[in-house]
Structure formats: C-alpha cells, structure tokens
Amino acid sequence: MADDRREARLSGAGWLAVVVLVAFLGVAIWYGIAGWNALGDVQMSTFGWIALIAGSFITIAVGAGLMALVFYSSRNNMDR
Numbered sequence: 001m002a003d004d005r006r007e008a009r010l011s012g013a014g015w016l017a018v019v020v021l022v023a024f025l026g027v028a029i030w031y032g033i034a035g036w037n038a039l040g041d042v043q044m045s046t047f048g049w050i051a052l053i054a055g056s057f058i059t060i061a062v063g064a065g066l067m068a069l070v071f072y073s074s075r076n077n078m079d080r
Contacts, residue, residue: 010018044052073079
C-alpha cells in the first residue's frame with residue numbers, strides 16, 4: 001500500500017511571504033515603540049487604561065468569535 005501523503009513544506013514563495021510578514025511585524029513594533037517614546041511624559045488616566053484594556057480585549061474577542069463562526073459554518077456546509 002503506497003503512502004499518498006505529501007509532506008507539508010513551504011515553497012520558496014511561502015518562505016518569502018513569511019520573511020516579508022515578519023519584516024512588516026518588526027517595522028510595526030519599531031514604529032509603535034518610537035511613537036510611544038516620542039510622547040514623552042504624557043500621562044494616561046485610570047479610565048484611559050481601563051478603556052485601552054477593554055477595547056483590546058473586545059477587539060480580540062470579536063475577531064476570535066468571527067473566526068469560530070467561519071470554521072463552524074465551513075465544517076457544517078452552511079456557506080454554500
């Protein structure tokens with residue numbers, strides 16, 4: 001019985017895409033740190049920190065919920 005499975009490996013274009021995306025992530029992190037440091041001694045109130053944390057959490061929760069719905073509908077053939 002022949003093994004029909006192919007090994008899952010990235011091609012050259014796949015590795016190039018990974019390198020470009022990691023470079024974009026690095027630039028985004030650098031830009032964020034540079035922007036944060038350029039602000040100097042700007043203070044954020046407690047309500048500002050609460051809003052920042054809540055907004056980040058809600059954004060991640062909505063993204064995860066939508067991805068779960070995409071996978072659920074795909075598995076149950078509801079997207080046809």
